[in-house]
Amino acid sequence: MAGVTWRRVTLGVAGVYFLVPLAISVWFTVYNETQGFSLGAYGRIVSAPGFTESLVKSLLLGAAVIVLVLLLALPALLAVRLGAPGLRPVLETITTLPLIVPPITYVVGIANALRGGTDALAATPFWQTLISIQDENFPVVLVLAYVMLALPFAYRSLDTGLRAVDVRTLVEAARNLGASWPYVLFRVILPNLRSAVASASFLSLALVMGEYTIAALMGYRTFPVWIVTISGNDGQLSVALSVLSLGLIWLLLLTLSGAGRKSK
């Protein structure tokens, strides 16, 4: 039957195209003509200079981005539901911006703004602030940039999560019983949003652990940037790191769908 043939051809071609590079990469990292089988390439990752440092830096950035994204997006999303529907188009626009301004152009804007800012504010106390947010060990600039890039994903998953919750009733009940606003947010709303918050957090983390363009062009050694610098001439190591980062995405996605499934 023609229907069966085209399906087999499509699946066969897709299988070859998607699986062959993966299989070759895994093979390449564990087999070597002189040494035979060895997991040495993966061992070298951990012992490579700067591994812990850059990984910790990226994880810290990720944690900061997650906290900031949730603190910024949740109150705004609640406000939309509690009597400021006029906010919704504003939020929708904000969360489409990163799609219109590609990372490479965003980093051009940031670099120019920082350069212009440090020149213009040289004589004022703000100058010190501008310098300190560019600190090599914990670049706040990068946190802010990643917050903007993570917002579209976080906003959509939180919005979907809130759709399943009767926010107005919950908030009014809690407020009538004398709960403060922080209490409402942390003890009433958040527990009802656990899976949406989890998926927003994982999406933000995945973004921070994979973003290369902005960090590299601003000269920060985050984990993705370290991967590139350390790979250098060691082909096996570079492919091992690629396989590892693919595994990392897979793990994050698995956790993500696990968190989503629990809510049903």
Place this chain on the structure above:
Amino acid sequence: MSGLTKARRRGGGAGWLAAAPLLLVTLIAFGVPVVVLVFGAFSVKGGGLGFDNLSATMKQPYIGALWSSLKLSAVVALGGTVLGAFLAQAVLTSRSGLLREAVLTASGVLANFGGVPLAFIWIATLGNSGVVTAALGLGSGALYNFWGLALVYMYFSVPLMVLVIAPALDGLKPQWREAAQNNGASTWQFWRMVGIPVLGPSLLGGAVLLFGGAFAAYATAAAMVGASVPLVTLQIADALTGNVLIGYENIALALSLDMIVVALLVMAVYLPMQKRSSRWLA
């Protein structure tokens, strides 16, 4: 209308206050860089505003890079859309739950797999000393050209298309097909008169998304082809990191503005398409 206005007036003040931190951070972290970018793109050497930088980007070598980026994105969008749609249809109609789950999960992973690691995996496969290159006796440089880059970009574009189109294909009700068949329609007629029109907005929306993704990609191209394929993202990075003559910083800004204009056009097509396609999936 009056109810809405009243509600807005009642909770509006407090509501905007709750959103104030978000709006403020967006203004500083996004507004300032974008304004600086646009302003810089129009700044002329020696002060004042003008179109000097932008018209410079419309000349060689920049226009070549811009054109090459557009061409690459169009090839990836077209190829990714066709292959992604066929793959999704093949998987969804296979009646194997396991295959379906596996392909959708793998698509989720691969659609997010990009940057330099993607380049490394393909270099190990088809690079000058790659395994397939040696096995098939391909010459050197098989991967490091326009079509090589397109092939690699498909690796995340096709899975993305599968993710975009799968819900739309699922929404294609079997009853429509049966109704068409009962009325004597051939398979071709069904797709031409029912299938494609219903899927149209999703297909076009997905294609536009792939176009935008390929257009904005930088890291993979930088690691793979370096300067041998001129792309607008590579030109911007060169200008930003000072790999070019001094005094060309504003060219980076102008090129960025060119990119944003293209992205704006892309979104102007994508957003209405997304709204339209959701109508059929209710």
